[in-house]
Amino acid sequence: MSTPASTAILTALTHLMTQWSSPRVQSQYAEAAGVNIDSGDIAIVYTLGMQGNLRSSALADRLRLTRPTMSKQLHRLESTGLIVRRPDPEDGRASFIDLSEAGRAAYGALVSRGIAAIETAIGDWSPDDREHFAELARRFVTSVGVDIPDTSQKEE
Template sequence: MGSHLPELLTALTRLTTHWSSASTQYAVAAAAGVDVDPIDIPPLYVLGLEGPARAGDLAIALRLTRPTMSKQLSRLERAGLIERAPDPTDARASIIRLSATGHDVHERLVAQGLSMVTDALSGWGRAEAALFVPQLTRFVEALTDIPTATAIGEGRPPTRS
């Protein structure tokens, strides 16, 4: 297995760089008929896939600083894509959730993403694709089972002592 690791790392780097790029996210949003700044799309994905969350938890999930997350949430709230509700467990905090418009935008972004995945798998056999999905899911789960951003300083790399 070791001889394939550089190739795997290269493929993973290409995938994450491509998918997370502003130009790719802009193209996905445009194709979905969504007018959202590409930088503000990841919180929509997380809220749509995982449900309501506190701003701090979103920042950790997205590996962002709290000030950056706050700016994104302010833009999304002004655009009418999210709503804030009081956190029943902490009066100082709020729970962020997608608005009805935000749900619609999320669904259109996901539909466009699924279309891209379908296109990418178009040359694959059914059995081949059926094997790939659980393997990729297992790989991503193992790869993302690392210390959270809080444990390493709000998304900054740990410092050496």
């Protein structure tokens, strides 16, 4: 049964996801962060930055990409020096993908830019409203089956 609140949440989330994940917006954020990266590769950098090294197949599964698409993107990121491949010690045919030093710097710059965008959006919110929204967002994302790390930090 649809409620006005459910409809409003769906509408807001659809607009947010469409805007935030659009190649144009992602390219603008990357440019503002000083990161030279194809907009389609940003999700890979975020995922590796948040979760650490992964096999390419696991990375493709998490990002819901085909293996050929993932392979193409990884070759592009490797050629720009943002990722490194390390052999899997348990399976000589496989390798782990991780951010290089330059990739970690790019990840940090992208995260800083994203936080700046959020700070702009909630700049006039009270600390209580910010904390409440953060908790509700974590709770919602977890309830729809997305496993997210707890990144809450005490404000100093």
